[in-house]
Amino acid sequence: MENPAVYFKGLSSKGVKYNNNVQPVVSPFSVMVRKEVADHVRSWRFIIMVGLIVLTFFGAMYVSLSNIRTAIANIRDPDHVFVYLKLLTTTNGTLPPFHIFISFLGPLLGIALGFDAVNAEQNNGTLTRLLAQPVYRDNLLLAKFTGALIVISVLFVSLCLLMIGGGLIITGVPMEPVEFFRILGFIVLSILYVGFWLSLSIGLSVVFKRAATSAITAIGIWVFFTVFYNIIINVIVTALLPDKNFMQPDDVVAYNNFLMNLLSIAPGQLYTDATTTLLMPSVRSLGPMTMEQMAGAIPSPLPLKESFMIVWPQVSGLISAITVCFAIAYYLFMRREIRT
Amino acid sequence: MENPIIELNGLTKTYGTVKAVDDLHLTIGKGEIFGLLGPNGAGKTTTILMMLGLTEPSAGTAFVCGVNATTHPIDVKKRVGYMPDSVGFYDNMTALENLMYIARLNGIPEKEIEKLSRQTMEMVGLGGEMDKKTGAYSRGMKQRLGLADVLIRDPEVIILDEPTLGIDPSGVKEFLSFIHHLSRQQGLTVLLSSHHLYQVQQVCDRVGIFVEGKMLVEGNIETLSRSLFGEESFTVRVTVREPLPASGEPVQELEQLAAIRKINISGKTVEFSCTEDMTPEIVRFFVEKGFNVMGVHKKEFGLDEIYERYFENNLKKNSSDGKSGGLFQRPFFKRSKIQ
Numbered sequence: 001m002e003n004p005a006v007y008f009k010g011l012s013s014k015g016v017k018y019n020n021n022v023q024p025v026v027s028p029f030s031v032m033v034r035k036e037v038a039d040h041v042r043s044w045r046f047i048i049m050v051g052l053i054v055l056t057f058f059g060a061m062y063v064s065l066s067n068i069r070t071a072i073a074n075i076r077d078p079d080h081v082f083v084y085l086k087l088l089t090t091t092n093g094t095l096p097p098f099h100i101f102i103s104f105l106g107p108l109l110g111i112a113l114g115f116d117a118v119n120a121e122q123n124n125g126t127l128t129r130l131l132a133q134p135v136y137r138d139n140l141l142l143a144k145f146t147g148a149l150i151v152i153s154v155l156f157v158s159l160c161l162l163m164i165g166g167g168l169i170i171t172g173v174p175m176e177p178v179e180f181f182r183i184l185g186f187i188v189l190s191i192l193y194v195g196f197w198l199s200l201s202i203g204l205s206v207v208f209k210r211a212a213t214s215a216i217t218a219i220g221i222w223v224f225f226t227v228f229y230n231i232i233i234n235v236i237v238t239a240l241l242p243d244k245n246f247m248q249p250d251d252v253v254a255y256n257n258f259l260m261n262l263l264s265i266a267p268g269q270l271y272t273d274a275t276t277t278l279l280m281p282s283v284r285s286l287g288p289m290t291m292e293q294m295a296g297a298i299p300s301p302l303p304l305k306e307s308f309m310i311v312w313p314q315v316s317g318l319i320s321a322i323t324v325c326f327a328i329a330y331y332l333f334m335r336r337e338i339r340t
Numbered sequence: 341m342e343n344p345i346i347e348l349n350g351l352t353k354t355y356g357t358v359k360a361v362d363d364l365h366l367t368i369g370k371g372e373i374f375g376l377l378g379p380n381g382a383g384k385t386t387t388i389l390m391m392l393g394l395t396e397p398s399a400g401t402a403f404v405c406g407v408n409a410t411t412h413p414i415d416v417k418k419r420v421g422y423m424p425d426s427v428g429f430y431d432n433m434t435a436l437e438n439l440m441y442i443a444r445l446n447g448i449p450e451k452e453i454e455k456l457s458r459q460t461m462e463m464v465g466l467g468g469e470m471d472k473k474t475g476a477y478s479r480g481m482k483q484r485l486g487l488a489d490v491l492i493r494d495p496e497v498i499i500l501d502e503p504t505l506g507i508d509p510s511g512v513k514e515f516l517s518f519i520h521h522l523s524r525q526q527g528l529t530v531l532l533s534s535h536h537l538y539q540v541q542q543v544c545d546r547v548g549i550f551v552e553g554k555m556l557v558e559g560n561i562e563t564l565s566r567s568l569f570g571e572e573s574f575t576v577r578v579t580v581r582e583p584l585p586a587s588g589e590p591v592q593e594l595e596q597l598a599a600i601r602k603i604n605i606s607g608k609t610v611e612f613s614c615t616e617d618m619t620p621e622i623v624r625f626f627v628e629k630g631f632n633v634m635g636v637h638k639k640e641f642g643l644d645e646i647y648e649r650y651f652e653n654n655l656k657k658n659s660s661d662g663k664s665g666g667l668f669q670r671p672f673f674k675r676s677k678i679q
Contacts (some may be wrong), residue, residue, distance in 0.1 A: 029626040039597065125428025131394055132422040133445040160542075167573065284459050338394055339385060 024048075029143055034324045036147025036184055045112045050155060053105055057159050060098040064090040066169060078282040083173045085182060087163060089279050099275040102190050103268050104226070111198025111218040113148040116211035117141075117202045118333065123209070127338050143331050144327065145195075152194045156187050172329045178304050185308065189294045193271040197222070197320045203329035206336065225266040228242040233262050239308035260286070264314070267321055277307055286310060343370040345497060346391065350400035353386050353553075362553035363400070368531060368546075372521050375540040376533040378550035380633075382592065384533040385425060387550075389499055392422055393530075402522045402656045405496060421490030425502040427482060435466060435485050439492060446493045456492060464518075465487045476561075479506040483515065490678035498522075500532040504539050512536075516543045531649075550562055573659075574614045575639040576622055581632035583607050590629050 013257065040046045064087050065073075069092040072080050079085060089097045119139070121127040131137060160183055200221065204214040237259055244252060263269050278281045280302030301309075341633075346368040353361040368374045389395040391402045393413025398496050402409040409416045439457045448456060461470040464484040469477070477485065483503065487579045490498055501521070504512045518544045521529045534540045539559050540547065548558035557564060565601040584591065584605055591610055594600055602613040614620055619638050626633050 026444065026447075026450065028445045028447070035441055036640060039430075039432070096422075124431070125424060125426045126430060127485075128422075128424040129427055129442075131444075131492075132392060132417060132420075132424065134417040134447075135445055136414065191391070223626070339389065 028133070029139045029261050032135070032139060032143035033150070037150055040113060040148060040151045049105075049109045049112050053102075053109065053155070054159070056095075056101040056283075057098055057163075058103065059095050059103060060091070061087070061163060061166065062089070063085050063092060063095045064097070067092045067257065068171065069190045079280055082176065082179050082182075082281060082301070083171055084167055084175055084179045085269070085281070087167050087281050088186070089185070090277035095133055099186065099190075099279060100264060100272070102193070103272050103275075105224040106190060106194045106271070107197040107226075107268070108219075109152065109221065110194040111201045111215065113151065113206055114144070114220050115215040117144040117148075118205045119209055119214060120205075120211050122124065122338065123211070131338055134295060138330060141202070141206075141326075141330055145199060147196050149191065149195055152198070153187075153191050159317065160187050181304055182281070182307070185311075186275055187320070189271060189274050189278065189311075189315065192315065193329045196318055196322045196325065198266050198324040203325045203332070205331045208335045226268055229266045230263065233259070237262070264317065267318060270314045270317050270321075274318075275309040277311045277314075281307060283307075283310070286314075342401075344368065345370045345372075346374075346385070346399065346531065347403040348391070348582070349403075351387065351390060351397050351402055352399040353383070353390060353395065354398045359553050363391070363418045364553070364555055366548065366555060368529060370529055371523065372542055373520065373530045373532070374547045375544035376531060376536055376549040376550055377535065377540060377547055378533075379535055383553040385501055388422070388499055388531070388533060390416060391499065392420060420495045420499060420540055421493055421495035421497070422499045423483075423486040423490050423503060423504060424499060427486035429477070429482065429485065429491075430473035432475060433474065435474050435481075436461060436470040436472050438485065439470075439488055442489050442493050457488075460488045460492045461485075463491065469588070480508065483511075483553050486640075487518075487635070488513070495528070497529045497531070500530065502534055503532055504534060504536050510540050513542075514664045516540075517545060538660065542595055572636045576612045576613075576614065576619050577624060577637040577639060578626060578633060578634040579609045579611055579637075581601055581608070581634055584610065594625060598620065 016173050016198060067090050068083070068086060071077070072083060073085045074080050088099065091097045118127070121130065121140075127140075130140065164180075164183070167173075168175070197218070201214065201218040205211070208214040209215065221321070241258075244255060247255060273286050277286065282299060284297070284302060344367045346366065348364050349368040351361055351364040351366075352359065358538055364387060375594075376387070378384050382660060386395060390397045391404055391409050393402075393409040393411075393416055395479060396410060404416045405419045407415045407419075424628060429435070430441075433441070436457055440453050441462065443453045443457055444450070458470065464487050466488065469481060474482065474485065483506070487500075487503075490500075498519070503515065503519075507515060516539060517528055519532070522528055532540065533545070544561075546558060547564070548562050549556045549564075582648055584607070593602060593614070598616065599614045600612050601615060601617050601618045602611075602615075604611040613620065617638070619636065623633065623636055
């Protein structure tokens with residue numbers, strides 16, 4: 001504010017320069033995504049979450065590498081030919097395999113990246129400032145989601161590439177294309193799973209004004225689905241439905257299917273089912289199978305396409321859950337007063 | 341108005357049963373500095389948000405630069421620089437990064453962004469602090485950074501919501517004179533809202549007094565004071581060393597002057613209410629009569645008086661209607677009585 005004259009000199013030359021510019025201008029959306037990604041990468045909470053995930057990754061890898069010899073030598077296991085899938089799933093019982101870890105840590109990661117997406121901006125007064133710029137309101141929400149999703153994708157892809165590379169060096173076994181696609185499927189599923197929690201927590205950050213409230217609520221939902229949901233479903237089912245022991249075989253199948261469907265509402269269940277099927281090719285079905293169905297089946301790994309067919313309901317379930325959460329967040333945010 | 345840049349027609353915003361803004365009509369011409377004055381909660385910020393298309397009006401239209409702000413907010417936001425009342429920045433970024441982010445969002449070519457941002461920071465007087473994190477910024481510095489945010493986009497209209505809030509008096513003066521310069525030299529239209537009447541009257545061409553969502557009166561300060569105070573628009577108070585006789589013997593002669601309407605004598609001070617500025621004549625008279633003049637004070641009606649007068653009238657009207665005045669009116673009313 002020292003000398004207005006200096007300012008005008010700058011301004012007038014500037015006006016000439018960019019009013020008739022021909023160079024391509026970056027769209028506001030990608031600017032926002034870039035900023036989100038930069039923010040996440042520099043934030044402590046992301047560094048801590050990544051530290052945690054990398055630690056469990058190396059823990060799981062250590063355990064599986066030390067047991068890989070026995071796992072591959074086990075000819076009775078139809079999956080023993082898939083060295084890299086074995087790397088991801090083998091365990092001696094001391095540590096759970098990596099995908100089980102992710103089913104626990106993924107929600108935390110998603111919540112950590114999204115719980116204060118909108119309300120922190122609002123509380124800091126940056127939301128008004130941002131929306132006073134020529135940007136669409138939905139771009140902000142979308143940028144929050146995309147930015148975090150990019151960070152998550154890079155994290156999972158690089159971890160899995162690290163695993164593949166490490167496995168290649170340590171075992172010297174070349175990789176089958178089938179394995180690669182299965183691992184790719186696993187990566188996509190993990191991203192979708194974390195994406196669900198991300199969109200849920202972004203939605204909560206729109207609903208609640210305080211970041212702490214939205215974080216606690218998101219963690220509450222997570223704990224509910226991981227710990228209590230199964231218990232509640234079992235209690236309700238045993239209370240309402242007749243005892244399984246007195247049922248016809250057909251009814252038992254229907255009963256189990258019904259139970260499965262109810263349990264599949266929990267996103268953690270969807271993720272575990274889908275990853276298990278993808279990473280263990282011998283898994284043929286997620287539900288109960290009758291003796292007729294099993295008769296004549298050779299215990300062998302399923303083809304890639306069949307495995308994908310099995311997990312397709314799970315994948316679409318996850319995608320629709322993400323979409324619903326995001327749509328709700330979108331609806332609430334678009335109509336919302338932005339002042340602090 | 342020849343060249344209206346902001347046109348509000350019957351703008352209304354209701355929250356539930358509360359009318360935040362009630363049938364507002366306002367036209368602001370190009371190059372004008374308009375002050376939107378009103379107590380807290382009068383609906384100033386809501387009005388501004390509606391002008392930017394950030395809040396949907398319940399009724400009426402807001403046209404800014406000829407564009408309907410509700411249906412085409414992006415076009416409006418491209419031309420209008422808005423500084424919110426409690427402007428916030430990303431505390432983990434430096435001031436320069438904050439500014440460059442805004443510049444990028446406005447589509448300024450990447451090559452020029454850094455140079456332009458540095459220039460703008462220099463202009464608002466933050467040249468030395470631009471690599472500090474905004475978390476370490478003081479309120480006044482944030483306000484300047486907020487102004488830099490607005491200016492870097494080269495806007496046609498600047499809307500400042502409570503721009504003087506929380507800055508020290510010398511900072512306020514500097515800030516406002518800067519805005520004044522800017523508006524005059526660039527032909528920028530400035531709309532600033534405030535409840536600090538005294539500060540705003542220094543720079544505004546026109547002001548509007550805004551209470552409970554209604555524009556009570558608008559015009560320049562002279563017109564406002566004339567219409568409000570009528571005959572007593574100038575008051576001169578003279579203090580002499582010796583107490584004057586209660587009968588006011590010699591002073592009464594002045595009453596013959598047409599411009600002087602009322603003379604109030606109390607002890608050592610005499611108060612003249614005049615229709616035009618009579619200070620020289622009055623002083624000359626006192627000196628000729630051999631009074632020892634200790635002080636002459638010409639009271640100009642500033643916005644404070646206008647403001648208070650409005651509240652007073654408003655409250656009287658309300659209480660005569662059998663309604664009690666709004667909560668916020670009471671302190672003002674009381675204060676004006678005490679004074």
